[in-house]
Amino acid sequence: MKEGILMADNAELRFGIIGTGWISQKFVRALRAVDNVSVVAVYSRTLSKGTSFVKTISEHIIVYTDLDQMLLDKQIDAIYIASPNSAHYTQIISCLTHEKHVLVEKPAVVTSNQFLKIEKLLQKKPNLYFMEAMKNIFLPSFEQTAALIPQLGPLDGANLIYLTSDLKKSDLQNLQRLPSVLSRKAARGVLYDLGVYLISSALNWFGTPIKVEYYPKLIDNPDGADYYGHGTLFYKTFNVDILIGNMTSSQAPSEIYGSQGTLVLNHPTHLENITLLKKDNTTTDIKVPAISNTMMPEIEHFTKIIFSENYEEMQRLLILTKTSTNILQTMRENAGFDFP
Known part of the structure; x- marks a missing residue:
């Protein structure tokens, strides 16, 4: 281990958390x-929320209401950032400046320029590790799906669907302030909350697209972000269509189809059920490992990178985050809506 980051090979990786949601x-x-x-x-902006969080998780931990004070705490090796998207960039910079490893919720940042500045800072701090917490790509079933795709033969396309009815339009009537999940000021909206999962899946399974398009429906509010949208990732010989929304539910599966068969996924991020349909009409249900908490694999991966000093793996994941950030920004800007 690098001195000052982890003190011994058998040491714990000790986290501080930003956000109490x-x-x-x-x-x-x-x-x-x-x-x-x-x-x-x-860290919480208010002591009452921080104290309530501690009671909820039943852990004896310190509550900070000053982020700089928490980042000066020598007990802390790494920071998990789960604040609104709009706060990620400045908090990442602060954490790295204070010599803390960073695991940040998706999307890591919302502009390519923000990512480039983080990348430059990381180059100056080779003893620090950074990772976007994109939980779907670390699930064992995600790797199973990737291993099955070659059996489909030359690909013809894919449909990736993430529709959920978590919100109702009626809940938004007469609100003076939108919930953060639908706020452009918070750098939210369904593309950045749900679409980011589908884009990360496509990048891992199919590579970088040639071009992208996105057609959103926006909340009728000056601060309103997208609540529904469909987009396309264009590849040389096939397209990947995405459908996302947080006010519309669907039982439709996602599919990846090729000349020799089709993969049917019950959900493109949870991946609890996978079925391989071959051209010869044989059907194979793939056994998927059960995971009690889908955040465990990403924590294990982040920890393994740090303890094994696997800088190459961090760089591989950084490239994926960089590409995803570029695609999200292109989709959003081409669709005609921006973040303040």
Whole structure:
């Protein structure tokens, strides 16, 4: 281990957390099932929310209401960032400047320029590790899907669908302030909340597209982001269509199809059920490992990168994050909506 980052080969990776929402609670539950990691502190803008978070997770940890003070805490090796998207960039810079490893919720940042500045800072700090918490690409079933794709023969295309009815338009009536999930000020919207998963899947399974398009429906509000959209990733010999929304549910599966067969996925990110349909009419249901908390594999991967000092793997994932950031920004800007 590099001195000053992890003190010994058998040391724990000690996390501080930024954010007290449900995703941070799930993160702590996942940490408990992973070896050699712990949480020692949380940052919240208010003491009451921080204290409530500590009670909810039943952990004896320090609550900070000053982020700089938490980043000065020598007990903390790494920071998990689960704040609104619009806050990620400045918090990542602060964490790296204070010599902390960073695991940041997707999307890591919202502009290519932000990513380039982070990349330059990381080049000056080769003892630090950074990873975007894109949980779907670390699931064992994701690797299973990737291994099955060659059996499909030359690809003809794919449909990736992520539709959920978590929100209702009626809930938004007469609101003076939109919930952050639909706010452009918070750099949110369905493309950055759900579409980012589908884009990361496509990049891993099919590579970088030649061009992209996106057609959103926006909330009728000056601060309104997209709540529904369909887009296309164009490749040389096939296209990948994505359909996303957080006010519309669907039971339709996602599919990847080729000249020799089709892969049917019950969900393109959860991947709990995978079926291989071959051209000869044989059907194979793929056994998928059950995971109690889908955040566990990403924590294990991040920890392994740090303990094994696998700088090459960090660089591989950085390229994926960089490409995803570029695609999201291109889709959003070409669709005619921007973030303040």
